[in-house]
Amino acid sequence: MQTIEQYLPEHPFFAGLGEDVIALVAGCAVNTHFRPGEHLFREGERADTFYVIRHGRISLEVRTPAGPPVVVDSAHADDVVGWSWLVPPYRWLFDARATEETSAIAFDGACLRGKCEADPAIGYALLQRVVRVMSDRLQSARVRLLDLYGVRA
Amino acid sequence: MTALTDRDRGAAPVPDPFLPRPFVVRATRQDTRDTHTLELEPVDGEPLGFAAGQFTMMHAFGAGEVPISISGDPARPEVLVHTIRDVGAVTRALVHAQPGTVLGIRGPFGTGWQVSSGRHGDVLFMAGGIGLAPLRPAILEVCAARGDFGQVSLLYGARTPEDILFGEDLLGWAGDHGIDVQVTVDNGQHAWRGRVGLVTQLIDRARFAPASTLALICGPEVMMRYAALALADRGIPKTRLRLSMERNMKCGVGLCGHCQLREFLLCVDGPVLTYDRLEPLMSRVEL
Numbered sequence: 044m045q046t047i048e049q050y051l052p053e054h055p056f057f058a059g060l061g062e063d064v065i066a067l068v069a070g071c072a073v074n075t076h077f078r079p080g081e082h083l084f085r086e087g088e089r090a091d092t093f094y095v096i097r098h099g100r101i102s103l104e105v106r107t108p109a110g111p112p113v114v115v116d117s118a119h120a121d122d123v124v125g126w127s128w129l130v131p132p133y134r135w136l137f138d139a140r141a142t143e144e145t146s147a148i149a150f151d152g153a154c155l156r157g158k159c160e161a162d163p164a165i166g167y168a169l170l171q172r173v174v175r176v177m178s179d180r181l182q183s184a185r186v187r188l189l190d191l192y193g194v195r196a
Numbered sequence: 197m198t199a200l201t202d203r204d205r206g207a208a209p210v211p212d213p214f215l216p217r218p219f220v221v222r223a224t225r226q227d228t229r230d231t232h233t234l235e236l237e238p239v240d241g242e243p244l245g246f247a248a249g250q251f252t253m254m255h256a257f258g259a260g261e262v263p264i265s266i267s268g269d270p271a272r273p274e275v276l277v278h279t280i281r282d283v284g285a286v287t288r289a290l291v292h293a294q295p296g297t298v299l300g301i302r303g304p305f306g307t308g309w310q311v312s313s314g315r316h317g318d319v320l321f322m323a324g325g326i327g328l329a330p331l332r333p334a335i336l337e338v339c340a341a342r343g344d345f346g347q348v349s350l351l352y353g354a355r356t357p358e359d360i361l362f363g364e365d366l367l368g369w370a371g372d373h374g375i376d377v378q379v380t381v382d383n384g385q386h387a388w389r390g391r392v393g394l395v396t397q398l399i400d401r402a403r404f405a406p407a408s409t410l411a412l413i414c415g416p417e418v419m420m421r422y423a424a425l426a427l428a429d430r431g432i433p434k435t436r437l438r439l440s441m442e443r444n445m446k447c448g449v450g451l452c453g454h455c456q457l458r459e460f461l462l463c464v465d466g467p468v469l470t471y472d473r474l475e476p477l478m479s480r481v482e483l
Contacts, residue, residue, distance in 0.1 A: 055400075100389065111386035116393055142389055183394035187382040191416040192325030192355035 047072050047148055054095060056123050056172050064165055071154040077101075077141035083124065084135045090127035091153045093173075096120055099145025104138045112138060116180065123176045128152025129169075213449045216255045216300025217244075219276060221293045227279065228359050231326060232291040233267065236276040236299065243273035244301070247308030248333035249440060249468045253448050254278060255300030256289035263445035263463075264290075265330035266304060270337055276301065279329035279361065305448040307468045309334040309438060314410030318347040320402060320432075322423050324395055324415025328352055328361045330440050330467075331414050335365075339373045349376040349402040353395025353419070356381055357388045376402065395419065396426050406431030412468075414440040421478045424471045437471035 047069045051057045057065060075094075077083060083094060083101060094101075096118050103124075104112035115137065118124045127135050129152070159166030219236040226232050238244060244252075248270050255261040262284075268277025282291045293299060311319070311334045319338055323331050331350075338345055350369065354360045360379060370377040378401060384392035391398070395415075409432050413420050420439045428434055443455040443462045450464035458477055460466060 102384075102386075102392070104386075114384040114386060114388065114392050117384065117391050119391065179397065183397055186394050186396075186418070186422065189418060190355070190382070191419050192353070192359065192382065 047074065050097070050148070054121065056095065056176070060168060064168065067158060067165065068150065068155065068169075071151040071158070072148050073151075075147050075149045077145040077147070079141055079143050081141050083139040083141065083147070085138050086135055088135050090125065090133045090135045091151065093123065093125035093128050093150050093152055094139075094147040095150070096122050096124060097146040097148065099147070100142045101145060102138075102140045102142050104140060106138065112140075116183070117142075123173075125152075126173050126177050128156070129173055213302060214447070216253075216261075216302050218298050219244075219301045221295050221297045221299065222275075223295060224291075224293065227361050230282045230291075231279060231359075231361065232282070233277060233279045234290065234293060234299075235268075236278070236301070237274065238276070238301075239298065244276050244304065245273040246270060246304040246333075248311060248337050249308035249330060250304035250306050251330075251445070251467060252276070252278070252301050252303035252305065253445070254280075254286075254290055255302070256286055256293065257298075257300060259289035260286040261300070261302075262286045262290070263305075263448070265440070265467075267329040267332045270333050271340060279326070279332075281326045303448055305445070305463050307464075307466055309412050309440075309468055311337045311410075311412075314338075314436075315341075315344045317345070317408035317410060318404040319345050319349070320404050320409055320411040320427070321348075321350040322352075322395065322399075322411065322413045322415070322427075323350070324353045324419040324423075325355060325359070326361070327413075327415030327419075327440070331412060332362065332365070334412055335369060335375070339369060339375070342373050346405070346408075347376070347403050348374070349404060350378070351395055351398040351402060352377070352379045353398075353415070354379065354381050356383050357385065357390070378402070394422075396422050399423075399426050399430065404432075407433065409436065411437045412440075413437065417442070417478070424475070424478075428471065434472035434475065435470050438468050439471060439474055440467045441469060441474065442467065 101118040102114045103116040106112050218239040223235040251263045251265045253261050254264045264278045267279040280290050282288050366377050369375040378398045380391035380393050411427050413423050445463045446452045446454040448463045450461040455462040
């Protein structure tokens, strides 16, 4: 398996970042593993991490009063999970649960926030990338709200 | 009385496009909660040749007539296959037709996917909901000549896991024909282990060489609009992006105008049209 330093420059999320920035980001990252059923994070908890999934599958879920949680999105290899680490009050809004053996890189969001504040150029570069992830997910959610595959759309 | 010329005597009778041919239902299958597949055979025994992407006007006697895309194998014209979603009185009558029922068929009508123009390149199928049914003949055509095509991908979005069509086909296309089949659903229950999300999110996961890729898209028009935009952004030429459009087809032969989309009469100019021609029309209100 590639090291984090080898993997990050090949990942679309980090494409275009300089070697020094990659090294800085990699300094805030560790490899992690989740067993099926294990949570990456839960709604309401403090959000100080984000993840890049290397292998496996993650369900993004909303708990409901009755019945099992509703799965609102899924994440798979190479997907980026979590942006609440960048947005005050830094709390997770969903549960994220591994549904199969999952390997991921966990980034220390608190560490990265500090570096972003110290160097706005790095902050802007990372923010651009996170905003793209947010935009894709927002677009996905909005279009699915239309229920296009319903009776008439 | 005018005497018949030799030419008149030798001419075969021109089939009346408004006269339904009787077809008998041989088999039915319930695919999902509201979608059924019918296999029909011509009562007169004459096979109904068709091009992948074409549709027929299906007539349930006493109920009415609706346009339905053919979902069968173009290499087997002796069996006419239609996958029908129950959305109204006529389609309800069709999906409840039992083996032995005689239905009327006019057509086939319209333009096809022209899959052969994708030979020697990559092919990307993109389907949403019932839109997989009109693509099925094209996928079968590619499977039958798999060696003539490069990377072939099918990106398919359904409403829920229970709404996924042709489950066995999907497995066979992936397992037996090396097609990269990726499925996502809008709403996933807790037990669903596949993808949850929008079908366009699958594009980044598909492997294709944009300049030589033929992309065939079928689904709700909003979905096709976003899909075509995303695929054009990825570099697929707009002339190689084909979409199957749906309007209120009635006559099937370009006379009545019910299916008009500005300069196009979709029953003859479509349903399959290229994105370079459709792009200016797809965002217009009330077209």
